[in-house]
Amino acid sequence: MKIGRVNLASVNLNLLVALKALLDEGNVTRAASRLNITQSGMSKNLRHLRELFDDPLLVRSGNHFALTERAVELSQNLERILGEVTELLDRSSFDPAECTRTFTFATSDYVAEYIFPTVLESYRKVAPNISINLEIADETSISKLSNGSYDLITSMLDSQYQGLHHLVIGRDQFACCMRKDHPLMRRGGGLSLNEYCTLEHAAITGGGDKVHIIDAELAKIGKRRTIRFSATLFTTVCKVVSNSDMIATMPSHIASNLAPEFGLSWCALPFYIESFDYTIAWHERQHHDASHIWFRNMMQQLIQSSLYSHMAQEAPSDILCVL
Structure with missing residues (x-):
């Protein structure tokens, strides 16, 4: 009887395919035909398998072969194991x-609030068994992509972030x-x-x-602004602006909505400030993962x-100027 663990590196995993054929067919000749190899080749595989599992696996019973108890035990798990290996190697099986x-x-x-419920x-229609944990992005989001805490973020990214990939949502x-009743609105005209x-x-x-980004562009022309309030939430900032004389700078598609x-x-x-892409981004570690590819593309x-x-x-009729 063998003692100790098997060195997986020394095992030809193709033997598991041969084992499944042998256990399914219960016959060396039929198993060889199923895998399109010679009978002697399948007999050789059976010898290796018997040595590997320290069990005869197939034993003669009259004019037929029967599975040993060890073979029955292996048969119950083999299809699942081979299926998992196939899925691991075949991205298209996702x-x-x-x-x-x-x-x-x-x-x-x-x-x-405005996009994700839909x-x-x-997602629920096509993948009812997945779970999605939604968090509000902040200054730690990039590092959380890198350490695996986040699978995906929406952001405005540039080339400075190494190891990240992105898909463009829009520009x-x-x-x-x-x-609306800001003093500048009562005066009329644009914003200087x-x-x-x-x-x-x-x-x-x-x-x-x-x-x-905004402060850097202002600095280029020798200007600066004063930020009296900051928050991670668009809705909070919009409420503050709606009840004060403060102004806020944000992407125009969000402002219009x-x-x-x-x-x-x-x-x-x-x-002047350059247009920008708003994107979804992910880390290199998940770039080739089949489930992640599906999730981010969708x-x-x-x-x-x-x-x-x-x-x-429909833009408001009292917009100061059209972008």
Whole structure:
């Protein structure tokens, strides 16, 4: 009898395929025909298998062969094991309906409140056994992608982040929001650079960098602004702006969709800043994972198709200027 553990590196795993054929057929000749190998080749496989498992596996019973108790035990687990190995090697075998994985997705409160409920409903239809943990993205989101805490985030990314991949949801530019009855609205006209820098600001710090990007562009032209309030949530900042003389800078498609709800007006920034991509991003460690590929591709398609990912269909009539 063998004692100790088997060295897996010394085992030809193709023998497991031969073992399944032998146990299914109960006959060396039929097992050889099933795998399209010679009878002598299958007999050799059987000798190796008997040595590996220290058991005869097939024993003669009259004119037929019968499975030993050890062979019956192996037969009960072999199909499952070979199926798992096949799935491990064959990405195309992934079936969303059979997936039981939990995905952790970090995003802004805007996506969470206005887009994600419909996204979740779509996932539930095709993958009813998955679980999704939704968190609000913040300044730690990139590191949580790297350490595996997050599977996916929505963000505004650039090439500085090594080891990350992304899919583009859309392209946008920044806009400025203020309450409808703001003193500038009573005056009429657009927003000047001096007014933008003089007014107090409320800043959104969640998701991608919407603070330092603006400040860096202002610094290039010798200007600065004063941030009196900051929060990770779009909705919180919008409420603060709707009840004060502060202004907020945010992506224009979000401004156009939130303005009616919070009684805001919005306009273009009074200085040049490049358009940006808003994306979903993931780490290199999950780049080739079949379930992750399915999850992120579907996420991109669902967010991209949402009306809340685009400019509002009907802009408010009192918009200061059209982007």
